[in-house]
Amino acid sequence: MFFFVFTDDKSESKYCKMYALHERVMLRLAMNILQDQGLAEDVVQECFLSLLENEKLLKKLGDPDSPATRGYLVMMVKSKAINLYHKIKKQKDVINDDENLLYRIEDANSNTEKILANAEMLMEARQYLNLLDPMEINIMILKYYAGFQNTEIAAILKIDSNLVGVKLHRAKKKLATEIERNRKQKEAAGHG
Amino acid sequence: MDDLKKKYDDAVRERSDAFMKTVTISILEEGAEEYEELLKNAGELHLSDEYQEKKKKIIASLEKSDRKRLWKNRWKAAGKIAAVIALCLVTVCTVLTVSVDAFRYKVFEFLKIDHGEYLELVPIDSDYIREDERALFPDDWEGSFYPTSLPKGFALIETFDGGAIKKLTFGDGEDHFLNLTVSPAGETKTGVNNEDVKASEVEINGVKGDAWEDKDTCLIVWINYEHQFSLYSSTLTLDEMLKIAESVKYLKIK
Numbered sequence: 001m002f003f004f005v006f007t008d009d010k011s012e013s014k015y016c017k018m019y020a021l022h023e024r025v026m027l028r029l030a031m032n033i034l035q036d037q038g039l040a041e042d043v044v045q046e047c048f049l050s051l052l053e054n055e056k057l058l059k060k061l062g063d064p065d066s067p068a069t070r071g072y073l074v075m076m077v078k079s080k081a082i083n084l085y086h087k088i089k090k091q092k093d094v095i096n097d098d099e100n101l102l103y104r105i106e107d108a109n110s111n112t113e114k115i116l117a118n119a120e121m122l123m124e125a126r127q128y129l130n131l132l133d134p135m136e137i138n139i140m141i142l143k144y145y146a147g148f149q150n151t152e153i154a155a156i157l158k159i160d161s162n163l164v165g166v167k168l169h170r171a172k173k174k175l176a177t178e179i180e181r182n183r184k185q186k187e188a189a190g191h192g
Numbered sequence: 193m194d195d196l197k198k199k200y201d202d203a204v205r206e207r208s209d210a211f212m213k214t215v216t217i218s219i220l221e222e223g224a225e226e227y228e229e230l231l232k233n234a235g236e237l238h239l240s241d242e243y244q245e246k247k248k249k250i251i252a253s254l255e256k257s258d259r260k261r262l263w264k265n266r267w268k269a270a271g272k273i274a275a276v277i278a279l280c281l282v283t284v285c286t287v288l289t290v291s292v293d294a295f296r297y298k299v300f301e302f303l304k305i306d307h308g309e310y311l312e313l314v315p316i317d318s319d320y321i322r323e324d325e326r327a328l329f330p331d332d333w334e335g336s337f338y339p340t341s342l343p344k345g346f347a348l349i350e351t352f353d354g355g356a357i358k359k360l361t362f363g364d365g366e367d368h369f370l371n372l373t374v375s376p377a378g379e380t381k382t383g384v385n386n387e388d389v390k391a392s393e394v395e396i397n398g399v400k401g402d403a404w405e406d407k408d409t410c411l412i413v414w415i416n417y418e419h420q421f422s423l424y425s426s427t428l429t430l431d432e433m434l435k436i437a438e439s440v441k442y443l444k445i446k
Contacts, residue, residue, distance in 0.1 A: 024234035071223030117207035
């Protein structure tokens with residue numbers, strides 16, 4: 001005996017569609033990190049709420065099943081899951097490291113900006129991923145892909161706006177350091 | 193020098209941001225690849241009842257916010273349209289009230305405004321009315337609308353006080369008559385038998401009026417000084433009637 005279930009696409013809201021497309025993948029990723037379905041489900045719900053409340057971000061990501069949406073969801077889940085993992089393990093929460101709020105925000109005269117301005121994409125994206133923590137990646141996506149200002153990013157991620165600036169600066173510093181190290185290695189190899 | 197330095201700094205920052213954007217896009221692509229890998233094993237997962245409940249609540253709350261936002265936008269749009277329409281109506285009504293007596297009268301009547309407050313007729317001293325003609329006016333008439341240019345031989349022969357309607361009848365002693373009827377604008381209606389009648393628009397001292405002529409009679413009706421005037425004759429031509437109409441003034445009687 002066969003039961004046919006007809007669904008009317010038009011009546012399914014965009015929110016239901018988003019959940020249906022991505023919830024299982026996001027849950028799988030969160031569970032890989034947290035090893036607990038209950039905690040993983042909480043992280044997934046938080047990610048959906050954070051994304052679906054933001055019309056501007058949804059518009060920027062475009063199609064609900066676009067590569068940009070998939071990539072963003074993966075990074076967002078990683079960021080929240082790792083954050084929760086650290087909190088549970090009572091390790092130092094590197095995401096909310098208050099000491100680093102004393103960082104000064106960079107200006108264009110610093111070497112970091114100049115190194116990045118002259119850099120080329122010589123590394124695989126995977127290597128950049130390895131350098132940066134999930135929160136930094138999340139902020140970079142919101143800043144450089146979605147075009148949000150620091151205050152808007154802070155509101156989306158529910159963190160301090162100073163922290164957004166600090167994380168961006170730290171991300172740039174890490175990339176610039178690695179690029180300089182590679183350049184010197186190449187120069188040394190060239191001379192050797 | 194400072195300008196050049198600023199331009200250089202801006203250029204460096206722009207290139208640095210461009211590099212960061214390129215890295216970000218690469219990271220997103222990497223994330224999308226990882227998604228594909230995760231998708232292979234995701235189908236086996238069972239979602240708990242608690243999760244499903246919370247999901248329903250979140251979706252319901254988001255949809256409710258959407259509906260509120262939609263209604264708010266619709267009301268805003270309707271409000272804007274209504275405001276534009278209201279503005280146009282007010283503008284048109286203001287122009288009509290100022291320039292068209294009949295319209296102004298209707299507006300005042302609607303708003304229950306006493307016209308008398310806004311129109312004060314001051315009778316002019318004049319010798320046009322002879323003493324024997326003055327005797328024909330009722331005692332309580334201080335002033336009256338009176339044509340100061342009449343065809344030769346015509347004189348006032350009768351007055352009629354119908355309350356709001358006042359009528360003067362002129363005759364030339366040879367069965368030729370001319371009637372001038374005056375009433376507050378909007379309070380009386382003039383019926384015209386328009387069978388075999390030539391109707392036309394006329395102008396009396398810059399005020400528009402209507403005229404009807406047939407082979408024997410001529411009637412002109414116009415509104416001025418918040419009064420309706422009807423000038424009727426069975427012998428005069430339209431041109432002669434227009435001359436008489438233009439000569440009507442408010443004269444002192446007593």
